[in-house]
Amino acid sequence: MNLKPETLARIDEVIPHYPSKRSATLPLLHLIQEDVGYIPQEAIEWVAARLELQPINVYEVVTFYPMFRQKPIGRRHVKVCRTLSCALLGAYRTCETFEREFGVRRGEVSADGEVTVDFVECLASCGTAPVVMIDDALHEKVDVARTQELSAQIRREAAARS
Amino acid sequence: MPAPAQRRIIFQHIDEPGYTNDLACYLRHGGYANLRQAVTRKPEELIDEVKKSGLRGRGGAGFPCGVKWDLVDRKSGKPIYLVVNADESEPGTFKDRYIIHQDPHQLIEGIMITCFANNVKQAYIYIRGEFPEGARILEKAIAEARAGGFVGPNILGTGYGCEIYVHRGAGAYICGEETGLIESLEGKRPYPRIKPPYFPAVLGLYQCPTIVNNVETLCHVKKIVEIGGEAYAKIGTPNNTGTRILCVSGHVQRPGYYEFEVGKVTLGELLNEVCGGPLPGRRFKAVIPGGSSAKVLRFGERFKGKRKIGNDLVDYDWGVEDVPMDFDCLAMIGSMGGSGGVIVMDDSVDIVAALANINEFYAHESCGQCTPCREGSLWMKKISARMVHGEARTEDGALLKSVADQIAGRTICAFGEACSWPTQSFLAKFGDEFKAYPESRKAAAAPAVPLA
Numbered sequence: 001m002n003l004k005p006e007t008l009a010r011i012d013e014v015i016p017h018y019p020s021k022r023s024a025t026l027p028l029l030h031l032i033q034e035d036v037g038y039i040p041q042e043a044i045e046w047v048a049a050r051l052e053l054q055p056i057n058v059y060e061v062v063t064f065y066p067m068f069r070q071k072p073i074g075r076r077h078v079k080v081c082r083t084l085s086c087a088l089l090g091a092y093r094t095c096e097t098f099e100r101e102f103g104v105r106r107g108e109v110s111a112d113g114e115v116t117v118d119f120v121e122c123l124a125s126c127g128t129a130p131v132v133m134i135d136d137a138l139h140e141k142v143d144v145a146r147t148q149e150l151s152a153q154i155r156r157e158a159a160a161r162s
Numbered sequence: 163m164p165a166p167a168q169r170r171i172i173f174q175h176i177d178e179p180g181y182t183n184d185l186a187c188y189l190r191h192g193g194y195a196n197l198r199q200a201v202t203r204k205p206e207e208l209i210d211e212v213k214k215s216g217l218r219g220r221g222g223a224g225f226p227c228g229v230k231w232d233l234v235d236r237k238s239g240k241p242i243y244l245v246v247n248a249d250e251s252e253p254g255t256f257k258d259r260y261i262i263h264q265d266p267h268q269l270i271e272g273i274m275i276t277c278f279a280n281n282v283k284q285a286y287i288y289i290r291g292e293f294p295e296g297a298r299i300l301e302k303a304i305a306e307a308r309a310g311g312f313v314g315p316n317i318l319g320t321g322y323g324c325e326i327y328v329h330r331g332a333g334a335y336i337c338g339e340e341t342g343l344i345e346s347l348e349g350k351r352p353y354p355r356i357k358p359p360y361f362p363a364v365l366g367l368y369q370c371p372t373i374v375n376n377v378e379t380l381c382h383v384k385k386i387v388e389i390g391g392e393a394y395a396k397i398g399t400p401n402n403t404g405t406r407i408l409c410v411s412g413h414v415q416r417p418g419y420y421e422f423e424v425g426k427v428t429l430g431e432l433l434n435e436v437c438g439g440p441l442p443g444r445r446f447k448a449v450i451p452g453g454s455s456a457k458v459l460r461f462g463e464r465f466k467g468k469r470k471i472g473n474d475l476v477d478y479d480w481g482v483e484d485v486p487m488d489f490d491c492l493a494m495i496g497s498m499g500g501s502g503g504v505i506v507m508d509d510s511v512d513i514v515a516a517l518a519n520i521n522e523f524y525a526h527e528s529c530g531q532c533t534p535c536r537e538g539s540l541w542m543k544k545i546s547a548r549m550v551h552g553e554a555r556t557e558d559g560a561l562l563k564s565v566a567d568q569i570a571g572r573t574i575c576a577f578g579e580a581c582s583w584p585t586q587s588f589l590a591k592f593g594d595e596f597k598a599y600p601e602s603r604k605a606a607a608a609p610a611v612p613l614a
Contacts (some may be wrong), residue, residue, distance in 0.1 A: 067332040121526055124259050125256050126409065127410065
């Protein structure tokens with residue numbers, strides 16, 4: 001496992017938060033996913049060894065929780081809330097617009113590797129529906145016009161990086 | 163009669179210009195004075211104040227907080243844990259988000275008072291994975307509180323020590339169920355535990371006595387210690403004390419969060435006056451009053467019966483608009499106050515599609531441990547999705563109901579009820595629309611706002 005020194009430092013820091021090492025499974029997986037971008041197979045074995053568990057104990061966690069992924073995604077992750085309050089105010093249109101903007105279908109990575117669009121369940125901001133998370137940032141009242149603005153912003157930021 | 167004014171206790175500083183989420187700002191506003199006062203008192207006295215307050219849990223079940231604390235096994239010799247349920251994930255609920263982001267020290271003070279009262283040395287805040295910013299804010303606030311002597315080994319020089327750590331979830335709704343949450347905190351799949359024997363108060367985290375309280379509930383504890391249990395019990399209505407944050411979403415002019423004394427505002431006042439009524443040219447059709455698993459109410463239906471006011475039995479005859487927003491009244495009319503999430507649907511809504519949306523949520527979130535729930539939630543999703551996108555049949559409503567009727571009461575946790583109540587109540591209230599759906603769907607244009 002090739003993890004950044006700061007990831008390793010945070011792993012060392014978090015394990016003693018719990019009287020049982022196994023409790024650190026979710027925190028370690030979060031830290032690794034933030035570092036690597038996803039949970040590779042070797043990470044499952046690495047976490048198991050680090051926490052003195054069997055790999056199956058970690059694997060069953062990775063496969064249960066929706067936020068853990070076993071494959072890389074786009075550099076930017078667009079998560080559109082699908083649940084009722086957002087849907088009532090147009091979340092399906094919002095998601096379709098993102099899909100059109102980046103030429104992907106939900107769950108897919110755009111051809112340039114830049115963007116993954118996903119439909120997710122309730123993000124707990126129902127009063128400002130429809131809501132979208134782009135990476136860690138919440139965006140509120142994302143109607144079709146706002147979707148287009150956010151898409152343009154993602155493209156600008158990608159262009160600035162290259 | 164105009165709607166009563168809001169009474170902001172917990173949301174006092176939410177959205178206040180100039181109010182920031184750092185310790186200095188909190189201290190300027192009198193922060194941690196209640197903790198200072200609490201640590202000079204006997205823990206039993208604090209528990210007594212909470213019992214006298216009549217506080218009921220704000221996470222969904224409305225269980226009396228003092229009773230929950232009373233049930234904790236204090237003789238086992240094992241450590242007692244506090245787990246803060248910040249997994250806010252019942253669709254329609256968005257109150258804890260604002261406490262965590264804008265006023266985290268209020269929560270931390272409530273946690274520390276609760277820990278001191280219950281001799282807890284270690285607390286965990288289980289925060290949903292979708293709040294990464296909230297987790298960072300809490301961690302920063304805890305570090306500040308630690309530096310200030312409010313959290314850590316020697317709190318305010320008393321010799322009493324208690325630590326708080328933040329633990330992030332990873333996108334699973336079932337982690338809001340308290341025993342599922344405990345399993346998740348132990349690093350496992352969040353399969354809820356069977357009760358008995360696994361009541362958290364006796365066999366919780368690491369098989370130790372554990373208190374699991376919602377974020378908003380713990381903020382109320384802080385207020386109770388500030389003003390005293392008896393004074394707190396005078397806020398709200400009997401058996402429904404204090405204030406409650408109502409989160410309104412969907413088809414109203416002004417969705418958002420509103421804090422009222424419990425039971426002092428009716429559903430009609432909330433939606434028509436506080437939230438500005440329906441969108442232009444629309445009428446209200448349905449409302450889910452306590453998070454998406456609460457049973458739906460249909461505008462136009464009436465509720466009749468007798469209820470207890472003081473020592474008298476009094477007749478009531480209410481329309482949806484007349485129902486006071488408290489735990490007991492919403493339970494009386496067959497729904498629930500739940501988590502305080504009010505989802506409003508107007509006459510533009512295809513009610514079958516709305517149920518299909520809800521069913522997709524529950525099928526996605528069933529943990530899969532119990533067969534009736536795992537299979538039933540999936541079939542309810544498939545049937546309602548087929549009605550919306552494919553062939554709808556007149557008998558589909560009855561089929562949906564028969565699936566739902568075979569889940570509730572046959573599962574380890576309350577998710578079985580949570581996933582079947584929407585289907586049961588949509589069918590009970592809007593059975594006519596399900597029956598007519600094969601014809602009405604053919605006649606209808608493609609929906610402007612698809613729901614499923």
